[in-house]
Amino acid sequence: MNIDLELYRVFYVVAKNKHMIKASEELHISQPAISQSIKKLEEQLGGTLFLRSNKGMGLTEEGKMFYEYVKGALELINNAENEFTSFKNLTKGEIKIGCSTTLTKLILVDVLKEFHKDYPNININITNNLTSNLINDLKLGKLDFVIFNESNIKETNLYLEKIKELKQGFIYNPEFFNDEINSIDELNKSTLILQKEESNSRKLLDYIALQNNTKLIPKMEVVSQELIIEFVNIGLGVGFAIIDLANKNHKNLKELKINKKIPNINVYLGTNKFISLTFASKMFIKYLKTI
Amino acid sequence: MNIDLELYRVFYVVAKNKHMIKASEELHISQPAISQSIKKLEEQLGGTLFLRSNKGMGLTEEGKMFYEYVKGALELINNAENEFTSFKNLTKGEIKIGCSTTLTKLILVDVLKEFHKDYPNININITNNLTSNLINDLKLGKLDFVIFNESNIKETNLYLEKIKELKQGFIYNPEFFNDEINSIDELNKSTLILQKEESNSRKLLDYIALQNNTKLIPKMEVVSQELIIEFVNIGLGVGFAIIDLANKNHKNLKELKINKKIPNINVYLGTNKFISLTFASKMFIKYLKTI
DNA sequence: ATTCACTATAAGCCCTCCTTATGAGTATTA
DNA sequence: TAATACTCATAAGGAGGGCTTATAGTGAAT
Numbered sequence: 001m002n003i004d005l006e007l008y009r010v011f012y013v014v015a016k017n018k019h020m021i022k023a024s025e026e027l028h029i030s031q032p033a034i035s036q037s038i039k040k041l042e043e044q045l046g047g048t049l050f051l052r053s054n055k056g057m058g059l060t061e062e063g064k065m066f067y068e069y070v071k072g073a074l075e076l077i078n079n080a081e082n083e084f085t086s087f088k089n090l091t092k093g094e095i096k097i098g099c100s101t102t103l104t105k106l107i108l109v110d111v112l113k114e115f116h117k118d119y120p121n122i123n124i125n126i127t128n129n130l131t132s133n134l135i136n137d138l139k140l141g142k143l144d145f146v147i148f149n150e151s152n153i154k155e156t157n158l159y160l161e162k163i164k165e166l167k168q169g170f171i172y173n174p175e176f177f178n179d180e181i182n183s184i185d186e187l188n189k190s191t192l193i194l195q196k197e198e199s200n201s202r203k204l205l206d207y208i209a210l211q212n213n214t215k216l217i218p219k220m221e222v223v224s225q226e227l228i229i230e231f232v233n234i235g236l237g238v239g240f241a242i243i244d245l246a247n248k249n250h251k252n253l254k255e256l257k258i259n260k261k262i263p264n265i266n267v268y269l270g271t272n273k274f275i276s277l278t279f280a281s282k283m284f285i286k287y288l289k290t291i
Numbered sequence: 292m293n294i295d296l297e298l299y300r301v302f303y304v305v306a307k308n309k310h311m312i313k314a315s316e317e318l319h320i321s322q323p324a325i326s327q328s329i330k331k332l333e334e335q336l337g338g339t340l341f342l343r344s345n346k347g348m349g350l351t352e353e354g355k356m357f358y359e360y361v362k363g364a365l366e367l368i369n370n371a372e373n374e375f376t377s378f379k380n381l382t383k384g385e386i387k388i389g390c391s392t393t394l395t396k397l398i399l400v401d402v403l404k405e406f407h408k409d410y411p412n413i414n415i416n417i418t419n420n421l422t423s424n425l426i427n428d429l430k431l432g433k434l435d436f437v438i439f440n441e442s443n444i445k446e447t448n449l450y451l452e453k454i455k456e457l458k459q460g461f462i463y464n465p466e467f468f469n470d471e472i473n474s475i476d477e478l479n480k481s482t483l484i485l486q487k488e489e490s491n492s493r494k495l496l497d498y499i500a501l502q503n504n505t506k507l508i509p510k511m512e513v514v515s516q517e518l519i520i521e522f523v524n525i526g527l528g529v530g531f532a533i534i535d536l537a538n539k540n541h542k543n544l545k546e547l548k549i550n551k552k553i554p555n556i557n558v559y560l561g562t563n564k565f566i567s568l569t570f571a572s573k574m575f576i577k578y579l580k581t582i
Numbered sequence: 583a584t585t586c587a588c589t590a591t592a593a594g595c596c597c598t599c600c601t602t603a604t605g606a607g608t609a610t611t612a
Numbered sequence: 613t614a615a616t617a618c619t620c621a622t623a624a625g626g627a628g629g630g631c632t633t634a635t636a637g638t639g640a641a642t
């Protein structure tokens with residue numbers, strides 16, 4: 001049938017107000033414009049919707065039936081617009097993040113805290129898994145984006161972007177300690193604070209030490225980088241941590257200049273080329289990049 | 292928000308077809324027109340609904356949500372149009388008729404038979420009651436129209452129209468009987484066939500006879516006018532019936548010319564000024580007037 | 583009879599939406 | 613790797629339609 005849908009809006013407003021004049025005020029158009037629209041609608045439907053009188057516009061029986069449908073339709077449209085606005089304003093939405101366990105602790109937790117403070121109504125769903133599995137879920141559309149730290153991924157269906165480069169190193173508090181250590185095998189002289197052996201970060205470090213024919217023997221082993229940083233800050237010893245993380249909490253902490261190069265942690269963001277990011281995801285990624 | 296509703300139709304068709312080109316074919320407009328409409332809709336909403344690619348148009352997450360609402364809305368509009376058409380074509384509808392008991396038998400039954408044959412899907416609801424009660428129901432909008440035979444009704448909220456004038460009289464079949472009777476008191480000479488005493492028609496007749504200082508003594512008393520007509524036709528005697536009704540069944544039947552004037556039955560149609568007649572009612576009234 | 587409160591009609595203008603033509607981007611194919 | 617073949621986007625111009633103002637028409641009320 002394909003009747004101009006705007007005519008339905010006019011019909012609805014006239015039926016609701018029972019007067020063309022009132023409808024014309026609500027729609028910000030003139031009364032004759034209303035009259036013409038109603039006439040056109042009735043002509044195209046092939047029947048009468050309204051009874052005209054000097055008391056206004058009354059619906060016919062068929063018009064009443066019609067009104068119920070049209071009212072429902074316009075309410076749906078209204079809901080659509082409102083919902084869209086909610087998503088846009090981030091008062092509604094969901095984010096499905098894939099993130100390696102390491103990076104969840106290293107980065108995501110902080111970002112999450114900030115984001116949730118600003119947009120408390122967005123549901124956040126975090127999947128921790130092997131990067132390869134996460135990438136797969138991303139391709140299947142099960143995840144909005146993935147944060148990982150491997151660079152050897154080649155996928156034509158994904159957009160990959162390096163969003164962060166985290167420098168790691170040995171940190172100390174110059175208040176309590178001097179930068180006397182220059183090589184990795186001298187580290188055992190100090191009070192060394194490392195993460196427990198099961199952590200990825202510790203494994204990497206042990207591997208580097210091994211290449212140097214050394215084994216690092218920590219005086220303290222703790223669970224989180226945060227703790228290492230705190231211990232270093234109060235002068236308990238030298239710790240291994242992400243430099244940026246350490247400096248974020250305590251600007252005074254410094255990095256030991258040792259001869260062995262310790263590789264940086266590259267943080268990548270992966271998104272699906274064929275699935276758009278939701279408003280919420282876009283905002284979250286903005287937070288990811290700036291925090 | 293008041294976004295042009297036609298944009299929603301375009302959105303719907305594009306989302307459904309996943310290609311602007313296909314949508315343009317369905318809507319019989321050019322592809323650039325589609326492109327412009329989608330662009331406009333997105334601008335007015337303030338966000339993206341589609342992901343464009345060389346493979347077509349894919350919905351964003353927000354777009355998918357949007358689609359569900361818009362689809363629902365357009366289906367409602369479609370239902371409204373279809374339902375309206377059904378009412379218009381009289382494949383759907385209801386008629387609420389108020390009719391005095393006498394006239395129901397005299398007129399309505401025949402009309403009903405024809406109407407129902409032509410429009411079997413229209414529900415018909417008949418209320419038999421005193422005319423005054425029917426008129427009241429009509430004013431309250433409980434009835435679509437009322438058929439009655441009193442002329443002393445004055446109602447400003449109703450349209451009253453005389454739709455039929457039924458002549459009553461004594462009928463005979465000239466094959467078996469001669470027109471020898473000239474006055475009402477001579478009728479008892481013949482084999483008189485009347486309705487039973489409880490019928491209104493008989494009561495009227497007895498009243499007229501009484502005014503003539505006569506009492507009619509039927510040789511046969513039957514229930515319906517139809518039976519009287521049939522009996523008269525096969526030559527059983529002289530009957531009292533509605534002339535038009537008699538002639539409809541048997542054209543050969545004739546009316547006795549007697550000196551006493553027998554009043555006609557005036558049939559009136561009453562409708563409510565402030566409530567429109569449904570398509571079905573209009574058609575039924577057309578049948579009423581022609582049958 | 584006059585006024586009032588509506589809607590309908592008329593005529594003209596301007597906007598907007600559509601059209602054609604073209605551009606730009608990205609897979610697919612040879 | 614160049615050609616091809618799909619997309620959708622952009623540009624510019626023209627025609628139709630919906631808007632406006634002004635006025636007529638209608639029925640009810642005073």
